[in-house]
Amino acid sequence: MTLSVHLRHRHGDFTLDVAFDSGPGITALFGRSGAGKTSVINAVSGLLHPDEGRVAVDGDTLLDTARGIDLPPHRRRLGYVFQDARLFPHLDVARNLDFGARYAPPGAKGPARGDVIDLLGLSGLMARAPATLSGGEKQRVAIGRALLSRPAMLLMDEPLASLDAPRKQDILPYLERLRDGPLGLPILYVSHALDEVARLADHLVVIQEGRMRMQGLLYDVLSDPAAVPLLGVREAGAVIAATVVAHADDGLSTLSISAGHLELPGVQAAPGTRLRLRILAQDVILSRDRPAGLSSRNILPVAIAAIHSGDGPGAAIALRAGSDRLLARVTSRAVTDLGLRVGMECFAIFKATTVAPGSIGR
Amino acid sequence: MTLSVHLRHRHGDFTLDVAFDSGPGITALFGRSGAGKTSVINAVSGLLHPDEGRVAVDGDTLLDTARGIDLPPHRRRLGYVFQDARLFPHLDVARNLDFGARYAPPGAKGPARGDVIDLLGLSGLMARAPATLSGGEKQRVAIGRALLSRPAMLLMDEPLASLDAPRKQDILPYLERLRDGPLGLPILYVSHALDEVARLADHLVVIQEGRMRMQGLLYDVLSDPAAVPLLGVREAGAVIAATVVAHADDGLSTLSISAGHLELPGVQAAPGTRLRLRILAQDVILSRDRPAGLSSRNILPVAIAAIHSGDGPGAAIALRAGSDRLLARVTSRAVTDLGLRVGMECFAIFKATTVAPGSIGR
Amino acid sequence: QDPVTVFAAASLRGALDDIARTYPAPVVVSYGGSGTMARQIALGAPADLVILASPDWMDWLRDQGALADRKRVDLLRNRLVLIGPAGARPLPNPDAAALLDALQGGRLAMGQRAAVPAGIYARAWLAGIGAWDALAPHLAETDNVRAALALVARGEATLGVVYATDAAADTSVDVLWTVPEDRHPPIVYPAAALSDAGDAFLRHLGMTDARDTFEQHGFLPIEPAR
Amino acid sequence: MTLDAASWDALTLSLWVSVWATVLAVPLALWIAWLLARRDFWGKSALNALVHLPLVLPPVVTGYLLLLSFGRTGPIGRLLEQTFGLVLSFRWTGAVLAALVMGFPLMVRAMRLAIEAVDPRLEDAAATLGAPRWAVFARVTLPLIAPGVLAGAVMGFAKAMGEFGATITFVANIPGQTQTLPSAIYTFLQIPGGEAQAIALVLWACVVALGAVVMSEWLARRVARRIAGS
């Protein structure tokens, strides 16, 4: 699957000028409020007719203003989860969910109805009118409705913003399974929550004031110290790949990464599975010597690849750990005190509990 | 200011049964999607007429079903920021903002119009129709509209869910200033984001499936190991009070807490100011001995007050640090390996960068 | 057996219904205003017989060629009367001053002066006695005679000019004076058959029984038919 | 309120005519309303004006225009008779046409207001779920405007029950064939002493039309309740 988007459009004072090409999996569109994320996703869905542009999914051209192609939304087969749920007020939850089923092409694959209902916790709501649902309940129904229309691709505009953390934790792995399972459903995912993005996305597109600022594979963008100001200091952090080795009786699992082994709690995947770990720059502690007697069990030997001192009191340190890259944020004072410099070998410490389930992707 | 809420109401299968009394400042209502948060806030605002109940603000009874009192919403003087923005579609942004001004009692205090517009970044949007605003822009206008009606209290239903992190970081301190400034504006704040709650709230009410599960001062609820399952493992963490001592040239500030001194980056407050620090349980590392050579500069001597082992692989450790309480989450294996037990003295390590600006409240 | 369809001036309703009941074949009568019916006939209305309240409209029909060479007869006569509320004093042979005096600032109800046959006759009478100009500002003209009658009956108008047939049936009005027939063009109801069935029914209307019925309803027979 | 046979005929004919006029007009009115609400095209103002015409003109004029165009000698009337064998003038079918035309502006207005009140974002959502345009209309727009369609239908029905001027001008007042309730009432009012029967007919007209109003209210309320939930 490839998604190719080139758009240019004016709304009043605002100009959208975005171009990106992404591969299979989940493409995240990240940007501040008003950056133009919804405008992009609307143009992809066919609801916004841009002044100029081209949108192609897997080589099928959905829009090409130069060639006068502009497929209507119902022929694009894109399941859209709107920022506002937009449930049909005259239909109960069950009928909302089933709305799109009949328009799917006969052989279209898609998740089973029962699974979607269970996952989203909708079974108790099936006979309810949308007007009686809470904000989060509406959004869950909207997600189910889009999934059950058996789309060729999902468009999701901040789908989880109104959901509580535990519910998000239920839904995120399910989206991963959709992406990775037999359906191989690609997703264009708008979010301003970098933890969701880091967990889900394969490809990351950062837009700012209508313009594309950065795009590329998630691993590359997130471990690039230059991305720190764009993404926000608190949110910066590398994503690395790990393989599950074994589960111990006390609930801790051993994972191997290129630089050694980690012990993490609450890993659900079977041994052999490859996972994605997000390690926030601010969660990494550096030590000159290997420390002992700590409750933290994950201590990796690393080499300092680069030091970026920003304007503030902190510095972003790019680390090489085996073949992986990590990012650490420390104070400038610590850089001086510890005598950190490029090429130096030291130890990175992060607590096992630090890598939260939400940050483990596949 | 005191807020006293006692409600009992049925919607279909769902029963709301909530009672809490809170003091001045910000009262947060925390709970999962569908827990009943919006229902509570609607009853307080006068938009939901509960089967039974009493709502009083500062001793003024707004609702008392037993005595047949039920003030209409417009006489309650509560500025409500809705979960969906509910802007008036026929009015431009400026007229939406100014809608409530004329109904405020002559002497009512409130923030200056210009300040609200600047803070919320609305100056470029004043002539726009709501239909042309992005999701986040709508919500910002809604916040401004409620503030400019000069309410005696603010009701906010997930007001920041559609805003990006930097914008949240702009607005949170402003809400704190409203609460603490000459206006002393109390706020009833609904959220499912515990970082917002931890930063803002003085009083925390946790509801689950329509029932009140826990309530009390934020410091007490958050440092109670029993709250961990209710709030979610990742979100648990204590909030402690600190005083700014000095700012160094390299951007680090020194803060004193009851157990010693901390060095934090990016603190904006003047020396002498009292701040609130949130220290997530999962960010605290324990060490038997005082470690050396770490990039982390904050190491406090603590005593273990209690150890709660849950079902999972982790344990919640309640710590006493001076007169403050901290919470740490470590693996059960670490409890065994380090021989942690109640009464033991050890060291708590947390990175200076760990305490993010968003978690510092006043 | 196909019914005979008659298009007839609305004021004939009572009498014509009674006569129709005595006719061996079924008769349906469509009542309406004379102008409307004339146009309908001209545009192909399925009538076997048409009876209008206005010779002008029958002339118009003839000019349109709608009557072909069928027989046209003047079937009935009517009288014009001045009416007032029940119990009002008779007002024989009034002139403008007497009428204005009797109006007491009220209005004189009548059919529309140019469109409603009864109004046309009323105007002719008033103009003939030199009272038209004086009375014109005090008129209440209606779209049919019955409405004028209703205005007097309800006390809205002080006086009215209607057909004797209308006045006779309403107890809340009294005839103050019957206008002599020479003071206005003859009030005749011309009839024309448009088919053989219509011809037959028209002949029936000329028979004694039918004429008696018309007379019972206050109409006057036309002197020896043609 | 007992009626003679002719009055009964008029009542049943009026019902029959009104039902037909309503049933035939609703889809057409819906289409025109949709065009006016959602489309921009050349001649839209003219169409809108044309729809309003029967409201503006005295009913007698409308009836006369119908007679000129749909009568057996009129251009459309001749065409209809030659191609479909359909004769309208002086038939109950013509009464249906007259009632339909007179009620049409009321129907279109009600439906158009309802269509304009539908949030187009819901229609967009249906399109992204794969629904082609007609399905969006049938499954989203139409159910949402049901109260407006119902309101329009009731207005049209009520108007059809009360229509007099255009009907009597176009199809005359032939008992058992084209004599509708209002024509019968008119006829009664033309004879001395006919008031009692006229009043009985008026009461019947009220009963029927108000029954329709009340029924439609009840239906609309059900729809509204379903949308509000519970």
Add this chain to the structure above:
Amino acid sequence: MTLDAASWDALTLSLWVSVWATVLAVPLALWIAWLLARRDFWGKSALNALVHLPLVLPPVVTGYLLLLSFGRTGPIGRLLEQTFGLVLSFRWTGAVLAALVMGFPLMVRAMRLAIEAVDPRLEDAAATLGAPRWAVFARVTLPLIAPGVLAGAVMGFAKAMGEFGATITFVANIPGQTQTLPSAIYTFLQIPGGEAQAIALVLWACVVALGAVVMSEWLARRVARRIAGS
């Protein structure tokens, strides 16, 4: 399309009467529409039925009922005359009443549909901002229903321009005082050879009423554009 003096009088009188009828009816219709849309009360069905009555009844009957109740000897007419010195029968004021009554159901329906389409959550929002109920209506509900109010007003105006049966029955056909355009048209149609003048008047009626329709469309479009932004 040149008109004689009497026809001019009829045209200007019709305009005058229609404007008055519209201006007077709008607030009343708005109130009734609001009651029907948003309130539940005893007798609501009866009120709703009553509002529809002029639609259901032949206009002549409505005119006759007006005469019975608002005539100088009618109960209401007598009261109005005694207390306000207001006489309706045979006056242009009575023509206003007849036009108002006949157009009323159309107005109420349009406005009611518009009110029902307003999202009550916006009204709630206004209330939480401190707006008392009338202010919520004036500043939120009313602007949002403006297109419906306008639609209703235009329907009422158009109907007022075309009203004939009730008017002539209630206030007769007094040139210069109660002879409205439709009365004049009717009169011409009843005179052999009067067609030419009738047609001229019909064209004038069309021009006036369709002007109103087009103007209202334009206004409604402006309102809609403002809400959509740009």
